[in-house]
Amino acid sequence: MTLPHAPPLSALLEAALYAEDLDLAEEFYGHILGLPEVTRIEGRHIFYRVGQTILLIFNPKATQEGSSNPRLPVPPHGASGPGHLCFAATRDEINQWKQRLDAAGHPAEAEFDWPNGAHSLYFRDPAGNSLEIAERGLWF
The missing domain is CATH 3.10.180.10 (2,3-Dihydroxybiphenyl 1,2-Dioxygenase, domain 1)
Incomplete structure (x- = not known):
């Protein structure tokens, strides 16, 4: 084709x-x-x-x-179970986020450097979604 x-x-x-x-x-x-x-x-x-x-x-x-609005006919969609998103930040900002999340009762689940040297911090939202804050160097 x-x-x-x-x-x-x-x-x-x-x-x-x-x-x-x-x-x-x-x-x-x-x-x-x-x-x-x-x-x-x-x-x-x-x-x-x-x-x-x-x-x-x-x-x-x-x-x-x-959707029940005929002008916005968005079809049914969705997922069940936890998802994942990654936010971009500098290493210094990631350290600041770790402190803020700890103080808010959302401690890190994991924190490490990838083989390419980029730093990541993983944590969860109240619904159980896996969130990450990583340096842009992880991908770019």
Whole structure:
């Protein structure tokens, strides 16, 4: 099968994680991580800005059904179980995040240097999602 040329994809516009308790998610992502909230629909989702990307936090039960708005026919989607995201920061910022997360009762699950020398810090959100803060040198 011959496919047409693949146009470039320039960035990741949004990424999603799932959390049944949106109030706990708001406390964690909005207060502890300090992400600016873009929008919230009670019982369904909270969206946050992370640089040039939007982090979508969905209640997984609410996304099992498609949109009820005919002007926005978003199909059903979602996942169950913990997901993973990695935020970018400098090594010094990662150290500051470790202190902040410890003080907020979210201690590191793992912290180490990759074979290429990039540093990573892993921790969990209240829904059990695996979060990482790593130096950009991990990939770039």
